[in-house]
Amino acid sequence: MGGVGVPHRPALPAEVARTGPTHEAAQLFRAVEAELQAVQPEVVIVFTADHLNTFFLDNLPLLSVGVAETTSGPNDGTPGLPRYELAVHAELAQHLRRQGIQHSFDLAVTQEFEVDHSVLVPLHFLAPARQVPIVPIFIGGIVPPLPLARRCFALGQMLAHAIQMWPQPTRVALLASGSISLDIGGPLAPHDRLAGPADPAWVEEVVQDLRRAAIDDLLNAATADRLARAGNVAGELLNWIALLGALGPRQPALLEARPHDGDAFAAWRCDR
Amino acid sequence: MSVYGVHKLLKRTQRDEALRQALQDDPEAALASFSLTPAERSALLAGDVLGLNRMGVHGYLLQTLARYSLFGLSAERYIARMHAQR
Numbered sequence: 001m002g003g004v005g006v007p008h009r010p011a012l013p014a015e016v017a018r019t020g021p022t023h024e025a026a027q028l029f030r031a032v033e034a035e036l037q038a039v040q041p042e043v044v045i046v047f048t049a050d051h052l053n054t055f056f057l058d059n060l061p062l063l064s065v066g067v068a069e070t071t072s073g074p075n076d077g078t079p080g081l082p083r084y085e086l087a088v089h090a091e092l093a094q095h096l097r098r099q100g101i102q103h104s105f106d107l108a109v110t111q112e113f114e115v116d117h118s119v120l121v122p123l124h125f126l127a128p129a130r131q132v133p134i135v136p137i138f139i140g141g142i143v144p145p146l147p148l149a150r151r152c153f154a155l156g157q158m159l160a161h162a163i164q165m166w167p168q169p170t171r172v173a174l175l176a177s178g179s180i181s182l183d184i185g186g187p188l189a190p191h192d193r194l195a196g197p198a199d200p201a202w203v204e205e206v207v208q209d210l211r212r213a214a215i216d217d218l219l220n221a222a223t224a225d226r227l228a229r230a231g232n233v234a235g236e237l238l239n240w241i242a243l244l245g246a247l248g249p250r251q252p253a254l255l256e257a258r259p260h261d262g263d264a265f266a267a268w269r270c271d272r
Numbered sequence: 273m274s275v276y277g278v279h280k281l282l283k284r285t286q287r288d289e290a291l292r293q294a295l296q297d298d299p300e301a302a303l304a305s306f307s308l309t310p311a312e313r314s315a316l317l318a319g320d321v322l323g324l325n326r327m328g329v330h331g332y333l334l335q336t337l338a339r340y341s342l343f344g345l346s347a348e349r350y351i352a353r354m355h356a357q358r
Contacts, residue, residue, distance in 0.1 A: 051332055057279050076286075143330065185335025186325055191355050194335050194347060232331045 001163070001270040002039035003174040003247045004032045005240045007263035008048075008121040009182075014080030016125075028256050028265040029125035035254055035267035036128045041173035043089045044129045045096075045159065045246075046119055047239035048177045049141035051076065053116035061108030062147050063155060065100070066136040067093040068111050075114035084120055089133035092166060096135060099162035105155055110138075118236075122177050129175055139242060141178070141235030149222035152238040153215070156245020163246075176243035178236025180206050181262040186232045197262025198231035206237065207257040207264050213249045231262070240266075275328045277307040278316065282333040285340065295342050319343040321353050 006029065016026045053076040055061060072085045100107040115136065123130040137159070139152060163172050181197045183189040188198035197203065209218035222241065227234045247268050254267040281303070284291055294302035299317055308316070315323045319342075321334055331354075337343055338350035345353075 052279075052283065052330075056283060057276060142332065184332045185321075185338070185350075185354070186331030187322065187354050189331070189351075189354075192351070194338060194351060 001172050001174070001247075002035065002041075003176070003243050003268045003270070004036055004126070005176040005243060005264065005266040006032055006122050006126070007179045007261070007265075008118045008177045009179065009261070009263070010076075010078045010117040010121060012121055013078065013124055017080050024258070026125070031254055031256075032265050032267050033126050033128065035269070036126055036173055038269070039128075039173045040171055041128060041132055042171045043092055043133050043135065044173045044175055045135045045137060046122070046129075046175045046177060047137050047139060047156075047242045048115075048118045049233070049236045049239060050138050051116055051118055051142055051233070054110070054113050054138065057143070060140065060143060061138065062140040063105060064108035064110060064138045065093050065097040066113055066138070067097060067109050068113065071113055071115050071134075071136070073115040074117050074120045076116040078117040078120065081117070081120055081124055084123065084130065086115075086123070086130060087133040089135050092170075093135040095166055096137075096159055096162050099165060100155070100158055103158045103161075105158060118177050122175060126175070129173065137242065139238050141238040142233055144224070144228065144235075146224055146227060146235040147238060148224075149219050149238060149241050152242040153219055153245035156242035156247075159242075160246040160248070174243050174246050176239040178239045179231075179233065179263040180237050180240075181230040182233050182236070183231030184233055188229070188231050197259065198234065199229060200259035200262065202226070202230040202234070203257055203259040203262055203264065207255060210252060210264070210266060211255055213251050215244055215249050218244075275312065275324075277309070278312050278324065278327075278329050279333055281306050281308070281316075282329075282336045285336050285342065292340050292342070299343060316343055319345045319349070319353070321345065321350055322356055325354065
């Protein structure tokens, strides 16, 4: 098992296509990709925050699992992304949901869905993750009230346990998708842009906690108020927190913070 | 106030080119079929993005207005209004 955390800013594919492989984010994606390749994953569990594209406010699950044979996208017209058709590991997804419900996580389900840039930007840059089936775990980190950080951490712990209960030994990689501080179209974005980091200091704090594997500090700090001050999509950090729950306390093998962009790239190696 | 009607309008605007054109041609008429409160309707027509944000409209959907230059908004005007002090 291994885990990675990356941003999914929708402008990245087009920016990298223009700039080429020297683009800072492209280089960091390549470093993360090497870590992912080392895991040789047979399935990738993706913690993601749908941006009201797969779900909408007429029916909005807080925590849900995509249980299907396939998915595709982007369903939000992300510039620079080709149309992707992806395999989903339906059996494992169903197992994880069943285990979750047995452990008091009332996980919603979608059996027919497309995915947006929050899944496909990471997969666009991380070939090993799109060449194997995925299991999407949707965490409602965009529309308040958000799920609690400790709840998302416990979700990750439960999923790690459920993966161990899976009868076939399977190499699993976990991917957390999202920024740490980002405000889109709101008053906390930098004053010269529609979208950008609201709180670079929060990125530094989170990354320090990640570096020290100081999970309790992070969980204590990541209150609803604190996340709200870090921007209107800063709840994407909950994807990272779920990943940490699954990985357990360990220091990252790779961790690059980019406070100026409100994000970070990270990878953790596990023996089990 | 749920601002659900505004969110629904913004989501449809992202996906419906004919609606975008209608909102360009005659904003008031194009809004007529949407379930909006008087305050939501007038804030939209005025391009009052800060007011809409304070009513609870999510920036991620609201920025659609800047992207498609609706209700007299450009990206620059959207940003200036969103950061106006009042």
